[in-house]
Amino acid sequence: MKGIISEISSHDPYHNIAVETYLFNSHNNDVRLFLWQNEPSVIFGRNQNTAAEADLPYMQANGVHAVRRFTGGGAVYHDLGNLNYTFIAKGPSSDPAPWQNIILSSLQKIGISASFSGRNDLMVGNRKIGGTAWMIDDDRFLFHGTLLVSVDFSSMAKILTPPIEKFAGKQIRSVSSRVANLNELLPNVSVQQLKNAIIEQFQKQYQCSFETVGDSCKAVCDIEKQLKDSSWIYGENGECSLILHERMDQEILEIHIYANQGLIERAEIFSDGMAVGSHQELENALKGLPADIDAVKMLLHRNK
Numbered sequence: 001m002k003g004i005i006s007e008i009s010s011h012d013p014y015h016n017i018a019v020e021t022y023l024f025n026s027h028n029n030d031v032r033l034f035l036w037q038n039e040p041s042v043i044f045g046r047n048q049n050t051a052a053e054a055d056l057p058y059m060q061a062n063g064v065h066a067v068r069r070f071t072g073g074g075a076v077y078h079d080l081g082n083l084n085y086t087f088i089a090k091g092p093s094s095d096p097a098p099w100q101n102i103i104l105s106s107l108q109k110i111g112i113s114a115s116f117s118g119r120n121d122l123m124v125g126n127r128k129i130g131g132t133a134w135m136i137d138d139d140r141f142l143f144h145g146t147l148l149v150s151v152d153f154s155s156m157a158k159i160l161t162p163p164i165e166k167f168a169g170k171q172i173r174s175v176s177s178r179v180a181n182l183n184e185l186l187p188n189v190s191v192q193q194l195k196n197a198i199i200e201q202f203q204k205q206y207q208c209s210f211e212t213v214g215d216s217c218k219a220v221c222d223i224e225k226q227l228k229d230s231s232w233i234y235g236e237n238g239e240c241s242l243i244l245h246e247r248m249d250q251e252i253l254e255i256h257i258y259a260n261q262g263l264i265e266r267a268e269i270f271s272d273g274m275a276v277g278s279h280q281e282l283e284n285a286l287k288g289l290p291a292d293i294d295a296v297k298m299l300l301h302r303n304k
Helices: 013-025 056-061 097-110 153-159 191-205 218-228 230-234 280-286 293-302
Strands: 002-007 031-036 041-044 065-068 076-078 082-090 115-117 121-124 127-137 140-148 207-212 242-248 251-260 263-271
Touching (some): 013 031, 013 041, 013 218, 056 065, 056 153, 065 230, 082 191, 097 191, 218 230, 251 293, 263 280
Parallel strands (some): 002 207, 041 065
Antiparallel strands (some): 041 076, 115 121, 251 263
């Protein structure tokens, strides 16, 4: 099978994610590797509540971009000490194992022994050095992730404000205490060195060519426009009657209840889960129920 390697010089997160989405939507039968970096930004999962996950006023005051991606999962902080990778394939398989193995072998090549853990964490021991997410559409599969090389953790700790429920049953609550830069574990490692290792491991698996990404095509511009739209980033405004956090399986649901005369008129569910658009049925089921915490919890646990 043939492979295509794409790199991009842009550090604009809206543009880069638009390019990634365009590559996914227009993908052919080859396997693509896309390597990219963003200037300081928080990339939110599709189903997340941005206000609950990050300090938005601090971000605005310090020029940190707020970007909502199209895949599920949790919020991640990006800066130029961070390397992003994307694998795109076409076919019936949605198994991320081949791409995970390329990342693990790349890290092993430079002297880091890592493993994937849980839903989407890349770990060295008990420290997280990266995270992943994925998206499936018909017969196209996207698997992407981030590697922390020399990220500014002081900024990350000020910006990311995950709900306390995410740490239930865990002793470590600080975001920064759970993560590690690769240059802590391997002094002098660089983003470019890591890029080279990933490209080398990818080339071992596929007969590869390099391709310039079509930055300025209309499709990329249209996607970028959507990503910059405030209603896409922050959601629609509205006065919420009740907010409930509930752990369901391996994800935290943040449920916003909009009530009228004591009944639920509309419900909106945010999540750090990997699935995209998976809570529409539950949102519909909540409509018409009493706007009461016990009634909502009863329905949630009935649907587990």
